[in-house]
Amino acid sequence: MIHMPVSGVEMAWWPLLLIGFTVGVVGGFFGIGGAWLVTPTLNIFGFPMIYAVGTDMTHLVGKSIIATFRHWKFGHVSVIIALVMLIGTFSGIEAGAQILRYLTKIGQAGTVVRYLYMILLLTIGTFMLSEYLRVRRQEKKTGKEVADVVGTAWSRWIQDTLNIWPTFYCPVARMKVSLWAILFVGVVTGFCAGILGVGGGIIRVPALIYLMGVPTKIAVGTDLFEVMFSGAYGCFTYSLKGGVEVLGAAIMLLGAAVGAQFGTICTKYVYGITIRLVFAVATFLCCASVILKQIASQYEPVYKKGIEALLKQEGFSAGEISALIYKKDAMYHYMVEVANRPEWYVAFMKNYLWTMVGGYLMLAAASGICIYIVVQLFAGIAREKREKELAARAKA
Amino acid sequence: MGYFEWLAALEKASPLSYAGMTVLTMVCLGGALGILADLIFKALRIDLGKYKKEYEEEDKVIKVQ
Numbered sequence: 001m002i003h004m005p006v007s008g009v010e011m012a013w014w015p016l017l018l019i020g021f022t023v024g025v026v027g028g029f030f031g032i033g034g035a036w037l038v039t040p041t042l043n044i045f046g047f048p049m050i051y052a053v054g055t056d057m058t059h060l061v062g063k064s065i066i067a068t069f070r071h072w073k074f075g076h077v078s079v080i081i082a083l084v085m086l087i088g089t090f091s092g093i094e095a096g097a098q099i100l101r102y103l104t105k106i107g108q109a110g111t112v113v114r115y116l117y118m119i120l121l122l123t124i125g126t127f128m129l130s131e132y133l134r135v136r137r138q139e140k141k142t143g144k145e146v147a148d149v150v151g152t153a154w155s156r157w158i159q160d161t162l163n164i165w166p167t168f169y170c171p172v173a174r175m176k177v178s179l180w181a182i183l184f185v186g187v188v189t190g191f192c193a194g195i196l197g198v199g200g201g202i203i204r205v206p207a208l209i210y211l212m213g214v215p216t217k218i219a220v221g222t223d224l225f226e227v228m229f230s231g232a233y234g235c236f237t238y239s240l241k242g243g244v245e246v247l248g249a250a251i252m253l254l255g256a257a258v259g260a261q262f263g264t265i266c267t268k269y270v271y272g273i274t275i276r277l278v279f280a281v282a283t284f285l286c287c288a289s290v291i292l293k294q295i296a297s298q299y300e301p302v303y304k305k306g307i308e309a310l311l312k313q314e315g316f317s318a319g320e321i322s323a324l325i326y327k328k329d330a331m332y333h334y335m336v337e338v339a340n341r342p343e344w345y346v347a348f349m350k351n352y353l354w355t356m357v358g359g360y361l362m363l364a365a366a367s368g369i370c371i372y373i374v375v376q377l378f379a380g381i382a383r384e385k386r387e388k389e390l391a392a393r394a395k396a
Numbered sequence: 397m398g399y400f401e402w403l404a405a406l407e408k409a410s411p412l413s414y415a416g417m418t419v420l421t422m423v424c425l426g427g428a429l430g431i432l433a434d435l436i437f438k439a440l441r442i443d444l445g446k447y448k449k450e451y452e453e454e455d456k457v458i459k460v461q
Contacts, residue, residue, distance in 0.1 A: 005404030058418055062426025069430045075446040135458070147450030149458045174451075215451040232419050239415035242407060246418050247400040250425060257429035271450050 006245045007048045007319030013251055015045035020059060020252035024259020025370045028067040029266055030279055031220035032201030033060045033227055036286045037366045040293075043326060044359040050322040051245040054238030058249035060231035063256040068224045070264040076221025078172040078214065081182055086226055088186020089193070089200070090233075096194020114294045117196050118287050124206045125283035132277045148216055148272030155213030158184065173214040173222075185211045201227055202286060205279065216272030259370075266373050269380020278369060285365040292358035299354075302347035303335065310339055328352065 002013045019041050023034045038056040043049060071077050103109040135146045162181040169176045189207045193200030201223055208219035238244050267275065311321045311334065324330050328349070335345040403421070407414040437444055451457050 005401050006407055058422055061419060061422035062429065065423065065426035066430040066433065069434070070444065073434075073445060075449070138458075145456060146458055147453070147456040150451055151459055215449070215457075217449060217451075232423070235419050235422060236415045239407075239418040240411050242411065244418055246403050246421065249418075249422065250400070253422065253425055253429070257426075257433065261433050265444065268444075268447060271456075 002247070002251075004048075004051075004245050004247055006242075006247075007051055007323070008317060009046075009048050009319060009323045011046055015042075016047075016248055016251040017255040019045075019366075020063075020255025021259040022255075022366045022370045023252075024063055024067075024256030024261075025263040025266075025373050026259075026282070026366060027060075027063060027201075027224075027256070028070070028260040028263025029220075029275070029373050030201070030263075030282060031067075031071075031205050031223040031227070032282075033057075033064075033231065034201075034366075035198065036202075036289050037362050040289060040355070040359040040362040041366060043355060044363060046323060046326065047248065048245070048319045048322040049326070050318060051243055051248070054235070054241070054243030055245045055248045055252070057231055057234035057238055058244050058246065059252040059256060060227065061235050062249075062253040063260050064224050064227040064231050066257050067260040067264050068221065068228055070261065071221030071224055071267070074217075074221070074264075074268060075172060076217045076267070077225050078170050078218055078222045079225065080168065080170055081173065081177070081208075081212070081214070082222045082225040084179055084182040085186035085189075085204075085222075086229055088183040089190035089204075089226065089230065092187040092190020092192075093194035093200075093230075094190075095187075096191040096196070099195050110297060111294070113196055114290050114297075117198070117290050118294075120192065120196070120203065121283045121287035121290065124203070125280045125287065127210070128206065128276050128280035128283070132273060132280065135273055146273060150215050151213035152210045154211055158211055159213065173212075173218045175213065177212070182212070200230065202283060209276070216275050217267055220267060220275065262377055263373055266377040266380065269384070270376050274376075278372065282365075282369060285362070285369075288365075289358055289362055292354055292361065296351045296354035296358065299347040299351040303341070303344035306339070306341065306344060307331070307335060307348075310334060314338075326352070326355070 001010045003010055019038060023038050026032070026037065027034050033056070035053060035056050039049075039052045042052045042056070047055075068077060100109060100113065103112055131149065135149060139146050158181050159177060162178050162184060164178050164180050167176055167178045185207050188211070189200055189204045192203050196203075204223045204226065205219050208214050208222060209216055212219075214222065235244065239246075307325070308321055311324060314334070316324065324334075331348050331352075332345060335341050335348060403414060403417060406417060
Protein backbone atom coordinates (compact mmCIF):
# COMPACT_ATOMS: atom_id res chain seq x y z
CA MET A 1 0.00 0.00 0.00
CA ILE A 2 1.14 3.51 -0.74
CA HIS A 3 0.11 6.81 0.82
CA MET A 4 -1.22 9.38 -1.67
CA PRO A 5 0.01 12.67 -0.20
CA VAL A 6 -2.52 15.03 -1.84
CA SER A 7 -5.77 13.11 -1.21
CA GLY A 8 -4.49 11.36 1.93
CA VAL A 9 -5.82 8.00 0.63
CA GLU A 10 -3.94 4.68 0.97
CA MET A 11 -3.96 2.43 -2.11
CA ALA A 12 -1.95 -0.30 -3.82
CA TRP A 13 0.62 0.90 -6.38
CA TRP A 14 0.40 -2.02 -8.84
CA PRO A 15 -3.07 -1.20 -10.29
CA LEU A 16 -1.79 2.26 -11.19
CA LEU A 17 1.28 0.78 -12.87
CA LEU A 18 -0.86 -1.74 -14.76
CA ILE A 19 -3.46 0.83 -15.85
CA GLY A 20 -0.61 3.10 -16.97
CA PHE A 21 0.91 0.28 -19.03
CA THR A 22 -2.41 -0.71 -20.65
CA VAL A 23 -3.45 2.80 -21.55
CA GLY A 24 0.12 3.49 -22.69
CA VAL A 25 -0.12 0.65 -25.23
CA VAL A 26 -3.55 1.82 -26.44
CA GLY A 27 -2.56 5.52 -26.54
CA GLY A 28 0.69 4.87 -28.39
CA PHE A 29 -1.15 2.80 -31.00
CA PHE A 30 -4.16 5.12 -31.57
CA GLY A 31 -2.79 8.51 -30.59
CA ILE A 32 -5.51 9.11 -27.99
CA GLY A 33 -5.40 9.99 -24.30
CA GLY A 34 -7.88 7.32 -23.25
CA ALA A 35 -9.52 9.09 -20.28
CA TRP A 36 -12.71 7.04 -20.98
CA LEU A 37 -10.70 3.89 -20.26
CA VAL A 38 -8.71 5.21 -17.31
CA THR A 39 -11.38 6.97 -15.24
CA PRO A 40 -13.82 4.03 -14.73
CA THR A 41 -10.91 1.61 -14.25
CA LEU A 42 -9.33 3.76 -11.52
CA ASN A 43 -12.73 3.71 -9.83
CA ILE A 44 -12.61 -0.12 -9.47
CA PHE A 45 -9.33 0.09 -7.57
CA GLY A 46 -10.61 2.71 -5.12
CA PHE A 47 -8.80 5.74 -6.53
CA PRO A 48 -10.56 8.96 -5.35
CA MET A 49 -12.76 9.97 -8.30
CA ILE A 50 -12.33 13.73 -7.90
CA TYR A 51 -8.62 13.18 -8.67
CA ALA A 52 -9.15 10.62 -11.47
CA VAL A 53 -9.57 12.93 -14.49
CA GLY A 54 -6.82 15.36 -13.41
CA THR A 55 -4.38 12.56 -12.57
CA ASP A 56 -5.03 10.89 -15.93
CA MET A 57 -4.52 14.22 -17.70
CA THR A 58 -1.25 14.73 -15.79
CA HIS A 59 0.30 11.37 -16.66
CA LEU A 60 -0.79 12.04 -20.24
CA VAL A 61 1.76 14.87 -20.52
CA GLY A 62 4.70 12.51 -19.94
CA LYS A 63 3.17 9.65 -21.91
CA SER A 64 2.48 11.77 -24.99
CA ILE A 65 6.10 13.07 -24.95
CA ILE A 66 7.39 9.46 -24.98
CA ALA A 67 4.94 8.29 -27.69
CA THR A 68 5.38 11.41 -29.85
CA PHE A 69 9.18 11.04 -29.70
CA ARG A 70 8.91 7.46 -31.05
CA HIS A 71 6.32 8.39 -33.72
CA TRP A 72 8.49 11.34 -34.76
CA LYS A 73 11.47 9.00 -35.23
CA PHE A 74 9.27 6.79 -37.43
CA GLY A 75 8.32 9.85 -39.51
CA HIS A 76 4.66 9.84 -38.41
CA VAL A 77 4.48 13.41 -37.07
CA SER A 78 3.55 16.40 -39.20
CA VAL A 79 4.72 19.21 -36.91
CA ILE A 80 3.38 21.98 -39.15
CA ILE A 81 -0.15 20.52 -39.30
CA ALA A 82 -0.10 19.86 -35.51
CA LEU A 83 1.05 23.40 -34.63
CA VAL A 84 -1.48 25.17 -36.87
CA MET A 85 -4.25 22.82 -35.78
CA LEU A 86 -3.36 23.50 -32.16
CA ILE A 87 -4.29 27.19 -32.57
CA GLY A 88 -7.68 26.22 -34.01
CA THR A 89 -8.18 23.53 -31.37
CA PHE A 90 -7.65 25.89 -28.44
CA SER A 91 -10.01 28.53 -29.86
CA GLY A 92 -12.60 25.82 -30.58
CA ILE A 93 -12.26 24.36 -27.06
CA GLU A 94 -12.85 27.80 -25.53
CA ALA A 95 -16.01 28.34 -27.63
CA GLY A 96 -17.28 24.83 -26.79
CA ALA A 97 -16.51 25.33 -23.09
CA GLN A 98 -18.66 28.50 -23.06
CA ILE A 99 -21.64 26.49 -24.36
CA LEU A 100 -20.89 23.75 -21.81
CA ARG A 101 -20.92 26.39 -19.03
CA TYR A 102 -24.32 27.59 -20.26
CA LEU A 103 -25.68 24.01 -20.31
CA THR A 104 -24.32 23.49 -16.78
CA LYS A 105 -26.02 26.70 -15.67
CA ILE A 106 -29.43 25.49 -16.90
CA GLY A 107 -28.76 22.05 -15.38
CA GLN A 108 -28.69 20.17 -18.70
CA ALA A 109 -24.95 19.60 -19.11
CA GLY A 110 -24.69 15.96 -18.00
CA THR A 111 -27.49 14.48 -20.09
CA VAL A 112 -27.14 16.67 -23.21
CA VAL A 113 -23.37 16.20 -23.34
CA ARG A 114 -23.63 12.43 -22.88
CA TYR A 115 -26.23 12.05 -25.65
CA LEU A 116 -24.17 14.24 -28.01
CA TYR A 117 -21.08 12.21 -27.22
CA MET A 118 -22.93 8.92 -27.86
CA ILE A 119 -24.17 10.13 -31.25
CA LEU A 120 -20.71 11.35 -32.25
CA LEU A 121 -18.98 8.14 -31.17
CA LEU A 122 -21.54 5.91 -32.87
CA THR A 123 -21.21 7.93 -36.08
CA ILE A 124 -17.39 7.78 -36.06
CA GLY A 125 -17.33 4.06 -35.17
CA THR A 126 -19.93 3.08 -37.77
CA PHE A 127 -18.22 5.13 -40.48
CA MET A 128 -14.78 3.64 -39.77
CA LEU A 129 -16.10 0.09 -39.53
CA SER A 130 -18.12 0.34 -42.75
CA GLU A 131 -15.09 1.78 -44.53
CA TYR A 132 -12.92 -1.09 -43.28
CA LEU A 133 -15.49 -3.65 -44.47
CA ARG A 134 -15.79 -1.91 -47.86
CA VAL A 135 -12.02 -2.07 -48.31
CA ARG A 136 -11.95 -5.76 -47.39
CA ARG A 137 -14.76 -6.48 -49.90
CA GLN A 138 -12.84 -4.59 -52.55
CA GLU A 139 -9.73 -6.65 -51.75
CA LYS A 140 -11.68 -9.86 -52.24
CA LYS A 141 -13.10 -8.63 -55.54
CA THR A 142 -9.83 -7.36 -57.03
CA GLY A 143 -7.44 -9.72 -55.26
CA LYS A 144 -5.21 -6.70 -54.54
CA GLU A 145 -4.13 -5.88 -50.97
CA VAL A 146 -5.20 -2.46 -49.64
CA ALA A 147 -3.12 -1.05 -46.78
CA ASP A 148 -4.73 2.37 -46.28
CA VAL A 149 -7.21 4.82 -47.74
CA VAL A 150 -5.91 8.35 -48.18
CA GLY A 151 -8.34 11.25 -48.54
CA THR A 152 -12.11 11.43 -48.69
CA ALA A 153 -14.70 13.41 -50.63
CA TRP A 154 -14.98 15.66 -47.55
CA SER A 155 -11.24 16.32 -47.31
CA ARG A 156 -11.20 17.09 -51.05
CA TRP A 157 -14.10 19.53 -50.60
CA ILE A 158 -12.47 21.27 -47.62
CA GLN A 159 -9.16 21.60 -49.40
CA ASP A 160 -10.76 22.84 -52.64
CA THR A 161 -13.10 25.29 -50.90
CA LEU A 162 -10.47 26.63 -48.51
CA ASN A 163 -7.66 26.69 -51.06
CA ILE A 164 -6.68 30.20 -49.95
CA TRP A 165 -3.20 31.69 -49.38
CA PRO A 166 -1.08 30.72 -47.45
CA THR A 167 -0.87 27.17 -48.73
CA PHE A 168 2.12 24.92 -48.17
CA TYR A 169 3.37 21.45 -48.99
CA CYS A 170 3.58 19.06 -46.07
CA PRO A 171 6.28 16.47 -46.90
CA VAL A 172 5.37 14.06 -44.09
CA ALA A 173 1.72 13.76 -45.10
CA ARG A 174 2.62 14.24 -48.78
CA MET A 175 -0.05 16.83 -49.38
CA LYS A 176 -0.50 20.50 -50.25
CA VAL A 177 -2.82 22.21 -47.83
CA SER A 178 -4.07 25.66 -46.92
CA LEU A 179 -3.48 27.04 -43.44
CA TRP A 180 -7.19 27.90 -43.30
CA ALA A 181 -8.23 24.30 -43.96
CA ILE A 182 -6.14 23.09 -40.99
CA LEU A 183 -7.46 25.91 -38.79
CA PHE A 184 -11.04 25.04 -39.78
CA VAL A 185 -10.61 21.36 -38.83
CA GLY A 186 -8.86 22.43 -35.59
CA VAL A 187 -11.74 24.72 -34.62
CA VAL A 188 -14.38 22.06 -35.42
CA THR A 189 -12.65 19.31 -33.40
CA GLY A 190 -11.75 21.72 -30.58
CA PHE A 191 -15.36 22.90 -30.40
CA CYS A 192 -16.61 19.29 -30.11
CA ALA A 193 -13.97 18.51 -27.45
CA GLY A 194 -14.84 21.70 -25.53
CA ILE A 195 -18.60 21.13 -25.50
CA LEU A 196 -18.15 17.47 -24.53
CA GLY A 197 -15.52 18.29 -21.90
CA VAL A 198 -13.11 15.64 -23.24
CA GLY A 199 -9.48 15.70 -24.41
CA GLY A 200 -10.57 15.14 -27.99
CA GLY A 201 -8.11 12.53 -29.31
CA ILE A 202 -10.95 10.21 -30.22
CA ILE A 203 -12.43 13.02 -32.35
CA ARG A 204 -9.19 14.50 -33.71
CA VAL A 205 -7.72 11.31 -35.19
CA PRO A 206 -10.81 10.60 -37.37
CA ALA A 207 -10.97 14.33 -38.24
CA LEU A 208 -7.36 14.27 -39.45
CA ILE A 209 -8.11 11.17 -41.52
CA TYR A 210 -11.49 12.11 -42.98
CA LEU A 211 -11.54 15.92 -42.98
CA MET A 212 -7.85 16.59 -43.64
CA GLY A 213 -7.16 13.49 -45.73
CA VAL A 214 -3.88 12.52 -44.03
CA PRO A 215 -2.74 8.85 -43.89
CA THR A 216 -3.82 6.99 -40.72
CA LYS A 217 -0.36 6.71 -39.14
CA ILE A 218 0.34 10.42 -39.68
CA ALA A 219 -3.01 11.18 -38.04
CA VAL A 220 -1.99 9.12 -34.98
CA GLY A 221 1.49 10.71 -34.62
CA THR A 222 0.25 14.24 -35.34
CA ASP A 223 -2.55 13.93 -32.81
CA LEU A 224 -0.09 12.74 -30.15
CA PHE A 225 1.99 15.86 -30.79
CA GLU A 226 -1.13 17.92 -30.10
CA VAL A 227 -1.96 15.85 -27.01
CA MET A 228 1.40 16.95 -25.48
CA PHE A 229 0.16 20.55 -25.42
CA SER A 230 -3.51 19.97 -24.64
CA GLY A 231 -2.46 17.51 -21.90
CA ALA A 232 -0.07 20.09 -20.38
CA TYR A 233 -2.88 22.68 -20.42
CA GLY A 234 -5.30 20.21 -18.79
CA CYS A 235 -2.67 19.16 -16.23
CA PHE A 236 -2.04 22.80 -15.30
CA THR A 237 -5.70 23.76 -14.90
CA TYR A 238 -6.64 20.59 -12.98
CA SER A 239 -3.60 21.04 -10.69
CA LEU A 240 -4.65 24.62 -10.06
CA LYS A 241 -8.08 23.38 -8.94
CA GLY A 242 -6.44 20.77 -6.67
CA GLY A 243 -7.64 17.80 -8.74
CA VAL A 244 -4.30 16.05 -9.32
CA GLU A 245 -2.68 13.28 -7.30
CA VAL A 246 0.84 13.75 -8.62
CA LEU A 247 2.33 10.58 -7.07
CA GLY A 248 -0.45 8.52 -8.71
CA ALA A 249 0.30 10.21 -12.05
CA ALA A 250 4.05 9.47 -11.69
CA ILE A 251 3.38 5.75 -11.00
CA MET A 252 0.98 5.59 -13.97
CA LEU A 253 3.61 7.27 -16.13
CA LEU A 254 6.20 4.60 -15.24
CA GLY A 255 3.82 1.93 -16.59
CA ALA A 256 2.80 4.09 -19.55
CA ALA A 257 6.45 4.69 -20.50
CA VAL A 258 6.84 0.97 -21.24
CA GLY A 259 3.32 0.56 -22.70
CA ALA A 260 3.69 3.54 -25.05
CA GLN A 261 6.83 1.96 -26.57
CA PHE A 262 4.88 -1.25 -27.30
CA GLY A 263 1.90 0.59 -28.78
CA THR A 264 3.95 2.97 -30.86
CA ILE A 265 6.34 0.37 -32.25
CA CYS A 266 3.36 -1.80 -33.20
CA THR A 267 2.20 0.88 -35.68
CA LYS A 268 5.27 -0.01 -37.74
CA TYR A 269 4.01 -3.56 -38.24
CA VAL A 270 0.31 -3.03 -38.99
CA TYR A 271 -1.39 -1.27 -41.88
CA GLY A 272 -3.27 1.97 -41.44
CA ILE A 273 -6.57 0.25 -42.30
CA THR A 274 -6.07 -2.20 -39.38
CA ILE A 275 -5.51 0.74 -37.02
CA ARG A 276 -8.85 2.13 -38.23
CA LEU A 277 -10.62 -1.16 -37.46
CA VAL A 278 -9.30 -1.27 -33.87
CA PHE A 279 -10.09 2.45 -33.53
CA ALA A 280 -13.69 1.76 -34.58
CA VAL A 281 -13.96 -0.97 -31.92
CA ALA A 282 -12.53 1.48 -29.36
CA THR A 283 -15.12 4.15 -30.24
CA PHE A 284 -17.95 1.62 -29.73
CA LEU A 285 -16.49 0.68 -26.33
CA CYS A 286 -16.14 4.35 -25.41
CA CYS A 287 -19.80 4.80 -26.37
CA ALA A 288 -20.76 1.83 -24.15
CA SER A 289 -18.90 3.51 -21.28
CA VAL A 290 -20.89 6.74 -21.78
CA ILE A 291 -24.20 4.82 -21.94
CA LEU A 292 -23.45 3.03 -18.65
CA LYS A 293 -22.43 6.34 -17.07
CA GLN A 294 -25.74 7.85 -18.17
CA ILE A 295 -27.70 4.93 -16.64
CA ALA A 296 -25.73 5.12 -13.36
CA SER A 297 -26.06 8.92 -13.08
CA GLN A 298 -29.89 8.70 -13.01
CA TYR A 299 -29.75 7.43 -9.39
CA GLU A 300 -27.31 10.07 -8.07
CA PRO A 301 -29.77 12.92 -7.36
CA VAL A 302 -31.52 10.74 -4.73
CA TYR A 303 -28.56 10.55 -2.34
CA LYS A 304 -25.48 12.43 -3.52
CA LYS A 305 -25.98 15.89 -2.04
CA GLY A 306 -27.33 14.48 1.22
CA ILE A 307 -24.54 11.99 1.85
CA GLU A 308 -21.84 14.48 0.85
CA ALA A 309 -23.19 17.00 3.38
CA LEU A 310 -23.35 14.29 6.06
CA LEU A 311 -19.78 13.11 5.44
CA LYS A 312 -18.55 16.70 5.46
CA GLN A 313 -20.23 17.12 8.84
CA GLU A 314 -18.43 13.98 10.03
CA GLY A 315 -15.13 15.72 9.22
CA PHE A 316 -14.07 13.98 5.99
CA SER A 317 -12.06 15.86 3.34
CA ALA A 318 -13.27 16.13 -0.29
CA GLY A 319 -10.73 13.47 -1.37
CA GLU A 320 -11.78 11.08 1.38
CA ILE A 321 -15.49 11.59 0.54
CA SER A 322 -14.73 10.87 -3.12
CA ALA A 323 -13.00 7.60 -2.15
CA LEU A 324 -15.66 6.65 0.49
CA ILE A 325 -18.59 7.14 -1.87
CA TYR A 326 -17.60 3.97 -3.77
CA LYS A 327 -17.33 1.76 -0.64
CA LYS A 328 -20.50 -0.27 0.00
CA ASP A 329 -19.91 -1.00 3.70
CA ALA A 330 -19.12 2.60 4.58
CA MET A 331 -22.14 3.83 2.63
CA TYR A 332 -24.43 1.32 4.38
CA HIS A 333 -23.12 2.57 7.73
CA TYR A 334 -23.59 6.27 7.01
CA MET A 335 -26.80 6.06 4.92
CA VAL A 336 -28.75 3.44 6.91
CA GLU A 337 -27.24 3.39 10.42
CA VAL A 338 -26.26 7.05 10.82
CA ALA A 339 -28.72 8.98 8.58
CA ASN A 340 -31.52 6.38 8.69
CA ARG A 341 -32.19 6.85 4.95
CA PRO A 342 -32.53 3.35 3.41
CA GLU A 343 -33.86 4.88 0.15
CA TRP A 344 -30.47 6.58 -0.27
CA TYR A 345 -28.78 3.21 0.04
CA VAL A 346 -31.09 1.55 -2.53
CA ALA A 347 -30.34 4.30 -5.08
CA PHE A 348 -26.63 4.19 -4.17
CA MET A 349 -26.50 0.42 -4.79
CA LYS A 350 -28.11 0.80 -8.23
CA ASN A 351 -25.59 3.51 -9.12
CA TYR A 352 -22.76 1.41 -7.65
CA LEU A 353 -23.66 -1.69 -9.67
CA TRP A 354 -23.92 0.17 -12.99
CA THR A 355 -20.67 2.01 -12.27
CA MET A 356 -18.93 -1.28 -11.49
CA VAL A 357 -20.30 -2.83 -14.71
CA GLY A 358 -18.84 0.15 -16.60
CA GLY A 359 -15.52 -0.14 -14.78
CA TYR A 360 -15.12 -3.85 -15.43
CA LEU A 361 -16.22 -3.45 -19.05
CA MET A 362 -13.58 -0.77 -19.60
CA LEU A 363 -10.96 -2.85 -17.79
CA ALA A 364 -11.78 -5.81 -20.05
CA ALA A 365 -11.83 -3.55 -23.12
CA ALA A 366 -8.48 -1.95 -22.30
CA SER A 367 -6.90 -5.34 -21.57
CA GLY A 368 -8.38 -6.89 -24.74
CA ILE A 369 -7.18 -4.09 -27.03
CA CYS A 370 -3.82 -4.08 -25.26
CA ILE A 371 -3.35 -7.85 -25.72
CA TYR A 372 -4.35 -7.57 -29.40
CA ILE A 373 -1.77 -4.81 -29.97
CA VAL A 374 1.01 -6.69 -28.13
CA VAL A 375 0.26 -9.88 -30.14
CA GLN A 376 0.37 -7.85 -33.39
CA LEU A 377 3.67 -6.33 -32.28
CA PHE A 378 5.36 -9.66 -31.60
CA ALA A 379 3.93 -11.17 -34.80
CA GLY A 380 5.31 -8.18 -36.72
CA ILE A 381 8.75 -8.47 -35.13
CA ALA A 382 8.86 -12.22 -35.93
CA ARG A 383 7.77 -11.52 -39.54
CA GLU A 384 10.45 -8.85 -39.96
CA LYS A 385 13.11 -11.19 -38.54
CA ARG A 386 12.06 -13.97 -40.94
CA GLU A 387 12.13 -11.62 -43.92
CA LYS A 388 15.61 -10.36 -42.97
CA GLU A 389 16.90 -13.92 -42.61
CA LEU A 390 15.44 -14.89 -46.00
CA ALA A 391 16.97 -11.80 -47.61
CA ALA A 392 20.38 -12.60 -46.04
CA ARG A 393 20.14 -16.19 -47.27
CA ALA A 394 19.22 -15.09 -50.78
CA LYS A 395 22.14 -12.66 -50.79
CA ALA A 396 24.54 -15.39 -49.65
CA MET B 397 8.70 10.12 -1.64
CA GLY B 398 9.99 13.29 0.02
CA TYR B 399 9.59 15.17 -3.25
CA PHE B 400 5.90 14.18 -3.56
CA GLU B 401 5.27 15.10 0.10
CA TRP B 402 6.80 18.51 -0.65
CA LEU B 403 4.58 18.86 -3.76
CA ALA B 404 1.49 17.97 -1.68
CA ALA B 405 2.43 20.69 0.82
CA LEU B 406 2.96 23.10 -2.07
CA GLU B 407 -0.57 22.32 -3.35
CA LYS B 408 -2.01 23.84 -0.17
CA ALA B 409 0.49 26.71 0.13
CA SER B 410 0.65 27.87 -3.49
CA PRO B 411 -1.68 26.20 -6.05
CA LEU B 412 -0.09 28.13 -8.93
CA SER B 413 3.43 26.88 -8.09
CA TYR B 414 2.01 23.38 -7.59
CA ALA B 415 0.39 23.47 -11.05
CA GLY B 416 3.65 24.65 -12.64
CA MET B 417 5.72 22.05 -10.77
CA THR B 418 3.29 19.25 -11.74
CA VAL B 419 3.63 20.05 -15.44
CA LEU B 420 7.41 20.38 -15.09
CA THR B 421 7.66 17.06 -13.21
CA MET B 422 5.72 15.22 -15.91
CA VAL B 423 7.69 16.85 -18.75
CA CYS B 424 11.03 15.96 -17.10
CA LEU B 425 9.94 12.43 -16.20
CA GLY B 426 8.45 11.81 -19.66
CA GLY B 427 11.52 13.24 -21.41
CA ALA B 428 13.91 11.21 -19.23
CA LEU B 429 11.98 7.96 -19.73
CA GLY B 430 11.77 8.57 -23.50
CA ILE B 431 15.53 9.14 -23.75
CA LEU B 432 16.22 6.13 -21.52
CA ALA B 433 14.07 3.89 -23.75
CA ASP B 434 15.90 5.19 -26.82
CA LEU B 435 19.30 4.41 -25.22
CA ILE B 436 18.09 0.90 -24.34
CA PHE B 437 16.96 0.29 -27.94
CA LYS B 438 20.32 1.57 -29.20
CA ALA B 439 22.21 -0.67 -26.76
CA LEU B 440 20.14 -3.65 -27.95
CA ARG B 441 20.89 -2.61 -31.57
CA ILE B 442 17.19 -2.35 -32.41
CA ASP B 443 16.65 0.00 -35.33
CA LEU B 444 13.55 2.11 -34.80
CA GLY B 445 14.24 4.83 -37.34
CA LYS B 446 12.22 5.78 -40.43
CA TYR B 447 10.88 2.90 -42.53
CA LYS B 448 8.93 2.49 -45.78
CA LYS B 449 5.27 3.10 -44.97
CA GLU B 450 2.35 1.52 -46.77
CA TYR B 451 1.06 4.88 -48.05
CA GLU B 452 4.39 5.40 -49.77
CA GLU B 453 3.59 2.39 -51.98
CA GLU B 454 1.07 3.67 -54.53
CA ASP B 455 -0.38 0.24 -55.38
CA LYS B 456 -1.36 -0.52 -51.78
CA VAL B 457 -3.32 2.66 -51.18
CA ILE B 458 -6.72 3.85 -52.37
CA LYS B 459 -6.44 7.57 -53.06
CA VAL B 460 -9.73 9.46 -53.13
CA GLN B 461 -9.41 12.40 -55.51
